Amino acid sequence: MMDLFEQVKAHTQRLGMGERVRYGRACPRCGAVEGHDFRVDECRRRKFRIVLGRCIQVVxxxxLRWRCLRCGKRFTDYPPFRVAT
Ligand SMILES: [Zn+2]
Known part of the structure; x- marks a missing residue:
């Protein structure tokens, strides 16, 4: 398993290149899971605090915020490395 810093770096690079990564599988309201049921609503800069050994580093x-095209729900998709925001 990649360490947290590598995960954040990979995530940042993928989104920076325009890839639309979605970690959560289902819409929190209606349970839709198909890729075509979702559209990116917003892409925001965000600081993450990650724990590296005994240190907390801010990166x-x-x-991404997504919109579910089935029910209209908007939700933020938190990457798995999130420790605090
Ligand atoms: Zn939905």
């Missing part, structure tokens, strides 16, 4: 990355 700047991206976070």
């Amino acid at each position: 700047l990355s991206w976070i």
